[in-house]
Amino acid sequence: MTKPSVSYTEIKKVSNAGITEANDLLAAEEPLEIRVGYGRAGDRLQKNISVTMRTPGNDFELALGFLFTEGIISSIDDISEIKYCTDANTIENKENIVRVELKESVSFDFKNAERNFYTTSSCGVCGKASIDAVKTVCRIETREGNLKVSRELICSLPQLLRKHQNVFEHTGGLHGCALFDSAGNLFLSREDVGRHNALDKLIGACMALKQDQDGAFPFYNYILLLSGRASFELLQKAAMAGIRMVAAIGAPSSLAVETAREFDITLIGFLRGESFNIYSAAHRLIV
Amino acid sequence: MTKPSVSYTEIKKVSNAGITEANDLLAAEEPLEIRVGYGRAGDRLQKNISVTMRTPGNDFELALGFLFTEGIISSIDDISEIKYCTDANTIENKENIVRVELKESVSFDFKNAERNFYTTSSCGVCGKASIDAVKTVCRIETREGNLKVSRELICSLPQLLRKHQNVFEHTGGLHGCALFDSAGNLFLSREDVGRHNALDKLIGACMALKQDQDGAFPFYNYILLLSGRASFELLQKAAMAGIRMVAAIGAPSSLAVETAREFDITLIGFLRGESFNIYSAAHRLIV
Numbered sequence: 118m119t120k121p122s123v124s125y126t127e128i129k130k131v132s133n134a135g136i137t138e139a140n141d142l143l144a145a146e147e148p149l150e151i152r153v154g155y156g157r158a159g160d161r162l163q164k165n166i167s168v169t170m171r172t173p174g175n176d177f178e179l180a181l182g183f184l185f186t187e188g189i190i191s192s193i194d195d196i197s198e199i200k201y202c203t204d205a206n207t208i209e210n211k212e213n214i215v216r217v218e219l220k221e222s223v224s225f226d227f228k229n230a231e232r233n234f235y236t237t238s239s240c241g242v243c244g245k246a247s248i249d250a251v252k253t254v255c256r257i258e259t260r261e262g263n264l265k266v267s268r269e270l271i272c273s274l275p276q277l278l279r280k281h282q283n284v285f286e287h288t289g290g291l292h293g294c295a296l297f298d299s300a301g302n303l304f305l306s307r308e309d310v311g312r313h314n315a316l317d318k319l320i321g322a323c324m325a326l327k328q329d330q331d332g333a334f335p336f337y338n339y340i341l342l343l344s345g346r347a348s349f350e351l352l353q354k355a356a357m358a359g360i361r362m363v364a365a366i367g368a369p370s371s372l373a374v375e376t377a378r379e380f381d382i383t384l385i386g387f388l389r390g391e392s393f394n395i396y397s398a399a400h401r402l403i404v
Numbered sequence: 405m406t407k408p409s410v411s412y413t414e415i416k417k418v419s420n421a422g423i424t425e426a427n428d429l430l431a432a433e434e435p436l437e438i439r440v441g442y443g444r445a446g447d448r449l450q451k452n453i454s455v456t457m458r459t460p461g462n463d464f465e466l467a468l469g470f471l472f473t474e475g476i477i478s479s480i481d482d483i484s485e486i487k488y489c490t491d492a493n494t495i496e497n498k499e500n501i502v503r504v505e506l507k508e509s510v511s512f513d514f515k516n517a518e519r520n521f522y523t524t525s526s527c528g529v530c531g532k533a534s535i536d537a538v539k540t541v542c543r544i545e546t547r548e549g550n551l552k553v554s555r556e557l558i559c560s561l562p563q564l565l566r567k568h569q570n571v572f573e574h575t576g577g578l579h580g581c582a583l584f585d586s587a588g589n590l591f592l593s594r595e596d597v598g599r600h601n602a603l604d605k606l607i608g609a610c611m612a613l614k615q616d617q618d619g620a621f622p623f624y625n626y627i628l629l630l631s632g633r634a635s636f637e638l639l640q641k642a643a644m645a646g647i648r649m650v651a652a653i654g655a656p657s658s659l660a661v662e663t664a665r666e667f668d669i670t671l672i673g674f675l676r677g678e679s680f681n682i683y684s685a686a687h688r689l690i691v
Contacts, residue, residue, distance in 0.1 A: 124658040131555055132678055135691070288655055290657055371413075395418060
């Protein structure tokens with residue numbers, strides 16, 4: 118029995134016609150703690166990696182995507198098991214703690230997991246350092262796929278995502294993201310109250326679907342669509358996965374644009390109706 | 405010379421009329437590290453508390469609001485100084501590290517600052533525990549003010565906020581929040597790429613404006629307007645400050661509604677045009 122991703126509540130609806138009682142659907146938000154088990158048999162250790170406020174559902178994908186985009190694992194092959202912790206002692210929290218078992222052969226860098234991703238000890242804290250941290254910490258995938266798409270195709274994507282945003286449709290409360298192939302077909306979409314969680318779930322789900330000759334998912338062949346704005350964090354995650362094209366319905370931040378340019382990711386923003394802006398790597402568009 | 409909150413960049417605008425080169429304005433996003441100095445003279449210690457991706461500007465307010473809404477300080481009187489760190493060794497990061505000096509008399513609970521706010525060791529991780537943590541860790545201000553407002557007044561607020569969202573107006577990239585008095589006058593507004601940062605800046609700015617007989621800012625007399633959705637984190641911060649009414653233009657999450665009900669905060673969502681939903685504490689509305 119999985120936790121529900123929505124909940125019902127009594128509300129009052131107010132309009133110029135007056136006030137009415139109603140039953141309303143809310144997007145669920147609850148904490149998820151991610152723990153990593155590592156070390157040799159007989160000497161297994163556990164480290165709490167993160168607590169994030171997320172919408173319940175697809176929690177294992179979230180954990181997988183998070184560990185991958187933070188550079189803690191490099192593929193699903195690093196993992197022997199993912200499960201909900203059974204030491205949770207109340208009904209409410211029983212599916213709010215996920216433990217990911219690393220294989221014995223996988224080295225787990227405690228310090229790296231401790232350190233906030235955005236800081237480096239060498240240069241202090243700045244936008245450039247944040248980008249450098251992505252480059253240093255991670256094996257960035259830079260393989261080029263077959264993406265070459267038209268304006269019309271890009272403009273058709275938001276409508277397709279909206280059709281798949283089931284919970285958003287009913288609650289208005291979720292961020293969505295989706296991967297589309299170069300023909301504009303929706304491959305997979307995910308939703309969450311946190312936009313970074315939605316993307317981790319999407320990436321985590323794909324990691325479990327090995328496809329290319331190296332046994333990895335070919336993110337480089339897909340377009341990532343974001344229902345809202347594009348922040349540094351989302352571009353960082355896209356870069357980690359090797360995504361080559363990101364289209365956001367909202368605005369990008371300065372650091373998101375810098376990150377896209379640094380990693381030659383095509384970044385599109387303000388994708389509305391028939392028009393959009395291209396912030397970087399326009400060579401993958403036919404216009 | 406303060407860091408700019410926007411940056412210019414070259415982009416390509418694509419529409420069904422073709423493609424044109426343009427100069428565009430982006431909302432700036434950069435990391436801010438918050439450090440706390442504490443302990444007795446001659447034995448001062450420093451602790452890095454947080455790194456957040458924020459829009460530069462009002463950084464001292466952000467630090468102040470963050471420390472207050474996380475329960476680390478209880479008023480501006482706990483602080484002797486806020487400054488940018490001078491040990492930052494590059495031009496890029498020189499205004500990205502803020503150090504807040506606690507007064508010698510203020511006890512700083514290292515463990516409390518270490519612990520992620522959303523977890524408690526007793527009950528594990530669940531929505532209820534998150535709300536309990538707010539109650540336990542903090543001196544929640546529950547004073548009741550003079551708020552009693554009409555539908556018409558509530559419906560007039562979004563327009564007033566939009567007029568003050570300067571950077572959003574040009575970049576489309578920022579979350580905004582504002583405090584309004586019970587007559588519907590905008591008192592103060594703040595913007596940021598992160599919605600939690602915008603609220604911390606707003607709360608921090610008010611903390612520096614002592615007003616009531618106790619020398620604290622009377623948050624309980626103001627309506628908080630949020631430009632987007634209402635998450636647990638925003639309601640938690642509002643509760644910490646003693647805000648009694650929160651109106652969001654977007655949807656609230658399940659845990660935001662639970663938190664509002666727990667602390668008797670009036671929570672309004674989907675505030676659009678002439679209508680809105682009331683999720684809790686409807687007694688402060690005249691409808």
